[in-house]
Amino acid sequence: MSCDRRHHEPALRHEPRPASGDRHGHRSGASPFRFLHGDASYINVLDAAAGWQLVREAAKALGRPAAASVKHVSPAGAATAGPVDATMARTDRLDPTTTGALTTAYVRARDADPKSSYGDFIAVSEPVDAELADLLRRLVSDGIVAPGYEPGVVATLAAKKSGRFLVVEADAGFEPPPTETRDVYGLRLTQPRDDVALTRDLVADPRLPTSAVDDLLLGLIVVKHTQSNSVAYLRDGMALGIGAGQQSRVDCTRLAGTKVDTWWLRRHPIVGGLADDASAKVQDVVDRQIRATTLDGGPLGTVERAGWLRQLDRVAFVSDGALPFPDNVEQAARHGVRYIAEPGDSSRSTEVLAESRHRGITLIRTGIRLFRH
Numbered sequence: 001m002s003c004d005r006r007h008h009e010p011a012l013r014h015e016p017r018p019a020s021g022d023r024h025g026h027r028s029g030a031s032p033f034r035f036l037h038g039d040a041s042y043i044n045v046l047d048a049a050a051g052w053q054l055v056r057e058a059a060k061a062l063g064r065p066a067a068a069s070v071k072h073v074s075p076a077g078a079a080t081a082g083p084v085d086a087t088m089a090r091t092d093r094l095d096p097t098t099t100g101a102l103t104t105a106y107v108r109a110r111d112a113d114p115k116s117s118y119g120d121f122i123a124v125s126e127p128v129d130a131e132l133a134d135l136l137r138r139l140v141s142d143g144i145v146a147p148g149y150e151p152g153v154v155a156t157l158a159a160k161k162s163g164r165f166l167v168v169e170a171d172a173g174f175e176p177p178p179t180e181t182r183d184v185y186g187l188r189l190t191q192p193r194d195d196v197a198l199t200r201d202l203v204a205d206p207r208l209p210t211s212a213v214d215d216l217l218l219g220l221i222v223v224k225h226t227q228s229n230s231v232a233y234l235r236d237g238m239a240l241g242i243g244a245g246q247q248s249r250v251d252c253t254r255l256a257g258t259k260v261d262t263w264w265l266r267r268h269p270i271v272g273g274l275a276d277d278a279s280a281k282v283q284d285v286v287d288r289q290i291r292a293t294t295l296d297g298g299p300l301g302t303v304e305r306a307g308w309l310r311q312l313d314r315v316a317f318v319s320d321g322a323l324p325f326p327d328n329v330e331q332a333a334r335h336g337v338r339y340i341a342e343p344g345d346s347s348r349s350t351e352v353l354a355e356s357r358h359r360g361i362t363l364i365r366t367g368i369r370l371f372r373h
Contacts, residue, residue, distance in 0.1 A: 038166035051123025077112030079238035219318030312336035
């Protein structure tokens with residue numbers, strides 16, 4: 001398979017072959033994907049695989065349609081179906097009272113970090129309908145993976161990017177083998193697939209509201225499918241900021257927190273009102289909103305900006321590995337975090353717990369590391 005987008009490995013287009021199952025449920029010789037339109041690059045396939053696994057697991061665990069916006073093999077955003085707020089509705093020109101569940105899931109996923117989602121690979125857990133396809137016509141993206149497409153939808157999507165938009169159909173019944181293998185610099189590496197079941201039991205606690213339990217569970221699924229080190233901030237069934245692949249966990253926490261601030265500042269009445277220009281492209285509206293959140297030259301002064309940021313609350317925070325120092329808690333608390341889930345069992349876990357209590361944060365220890373390499 002070539003990384004060059006001008007070339008395409010013919011094997012990527014093959015139909016799944018009839019096959020018998022083994023004792024792990026894996027169907028030998030079967031393919032998880034059918035490539036319905038477009039030429040797949042190496043990164044396209046990796047993005048499709050990463051996104052599909054995330055939304056499939058999230059929808060099953062939370063019982064709602066799920067969507068992810070993937071860039072460079074990690075999600076820029078992820079969400080389950082839910083309310084579309086005024087900022088999303090104005091930006092994407094949607095009627096929140098009539099927008100379908102699957103469309104809301106993707107709108108909420110892309111809204112987490114729309115700057116990074118520009119040119120994303122889309123993953124959704126349910127068959128794509130005409131409503132979602134119509135929205136996607138107005139957005140810049142490279143491809144989509146879904147378990148099916150309603151009649152006429154593939155033709156609508158195939159017209160994107162001058163016919164270069166990639167449309168992938170996932171086999172919802174496919175079960176992968178128990179091990180994963182890759183060739184790196186002449187070496188063949190094999191490791192067990194991360195098939196740990198993530199359920200509400202891992203984060204359930206009588207101190208937590210149901211919404212926080214669901215947010216922490218979604219966060220666990222997000223970081224499971226994000227390049228380590230990774231953290232995620234979540235609220236109301238959607239990621240507000242995802243940090244991926246950082247060498248330092250506190251830097252990862254800080255980076256994702258900056259995205260949370262931008263997300264919340266876009267909800268300020270002055271900034272959100274920038275979406276009222278009906279003639280502007282969606283990405284141009286988003287760019288204006290993001291520029292308006294900066295300290296220098298934006299419509300919000302330093303005092304007003306700080307005051308608005310302090311109003312954000314009820315945010316959940318998840319880390320794929322143990323928080324090694326209390327500074328991660330201190331940083332997370334700056335972005336409205338009230339609930340944290342992390343594996344625990346670091347040498348300073350006692351200090352991390354003490355810092356959480358000091359800041360009024362409920363800390364849940366899962367005992368499970370979710371490193372993705």
